[in-house]
Amino acid sequence: MDLNSDLAEGFGRWELGDDAALLRIVTSANVACGFHAGDASVIRTACEHAAEQGVAVGAQVGYRDLAGFGRRFIDVPPAELTNDVIYQIGALAALTHVAGTEVTYVKPHGALYNAIVHHREQAAAVVAAVRAYDPDLAVLGLPGSAWLELAEEAGLRVFREAFADRAYTPEGTLVSRREKGAVLHDPDAIAERCVRIARGEPIEAVDGSWISVRAQSICVHGDSPGAVKIAEAVRERLADEDVRLEAFAPPRR
Template sequence: MDMDLNSDLGESFGAWRMGDDATMLEVVTSANVACGFHAGDPTGILNTLRAAASRGVVVGAHVGYPDLVGFGRRNMDPSSAELVADVVYQIGALQGLATAAGTQVRYVKPHGALYNTIAYDKRQASDVIEGILAIDPSLVLMGLAGTPVLQWAQERGLATVAEAFADRAYTPEGSLVSRREKAAVLHDPEIVGQRMVRLVETGKIQAIDGSLIALQADSICVHGDSPGAVAMAQQVRQQLEAAGVSLKSFVAGSSL
């Protein structure tokens, strides 16, 4: 069994430190690197890219709404022209920094509110897909497992990767519980690790009401900005490896 383990990194901004990228990059196989719209400044992003390159971690563009104050977690309704251009702009900026760091951008994972919106909103999903196709159609789109955006992207010719979240609760319908709700974020590394082993072995995950839902995923995310994020990621990795799962990026030829 193979599985990719990813985390959202490069999100520090000036004197504001977010997460422990250096340590997290020792654990994950793919890094979703901020592009400056929801978080991240050029110096910090470049440092994260260099650290990823030195460890052989695959890099993806973590594109989001232009919302530094809200950390990209507030819903927005940009025009199609704006959203397409925003996606192109962010990927292009990260590609330039990645080149300077000795690596390259291999995939795109939208962030926060944009990620959740395009999972079901066909107009905004189409705009994000259009932006990716415009700059580099070889990029892979990472999206929420079991949602329509993955099929829409495939219909346009994009390769896709289905993602599950280690540290987030799920609704019985298979979507993420809103961060505004109690128990939306999980904090016990042992329990989270067990959930991910069951997901990989059975294709099922427990929803917030206790029911089991089917979920086929190619990548597991541990948020880099959550309290105890590194310990969470380490526990997930340890339990998966103990269960015989090989941790490797979904990008062919890449492994950690």
């Protein structure tokens, strides 16, 4: 099982999360590319820490929406979205290069992530960007999403993820952050749910029903309150259950 987290989401004097601590826990880092969060210095520092820890780096691409942290849907024309995604991957690739590592996968962020669960036109635009930039890159996303379906059809390496600290709908999608209870906070309960996911067992949805989430990676959000304690609890609990943690798309250098 892989354990991933969203990192490099500070900007200038505004700090968010403890990247250095999380990079000692996770096996993959979804690094912001400057559109929803992150500046060159924040991103480069995260890449350097990832290289030191042997953590895989993925491009967390999103809408051009710094003010909204990439959590607002934008009706971007497909060709423009493709170019925006290529731009973001390329910027991150430059910073990973000087840090001594590389981009090995792509994971959309926020509203873009949620949009391309069903928005096939935008999903196809992101797939086109990955294929144009480097078809050897892996992609990470929600099981059953149009994004992963189209990526698989395009011949990309597809990996599915579950969320440690987010509530699920009965349909297996994420509960909107605007709704109460969308984000979970109890480290022990979150860790126990991650064990169930790793075992392939059902987890409880927000309405009390049980759903199956098949995944090769588990995401712990770096911007959640207590993110480091949650990530530590998840890693320790998985280790106790003899679940081996490793990156699904490790760096090749």
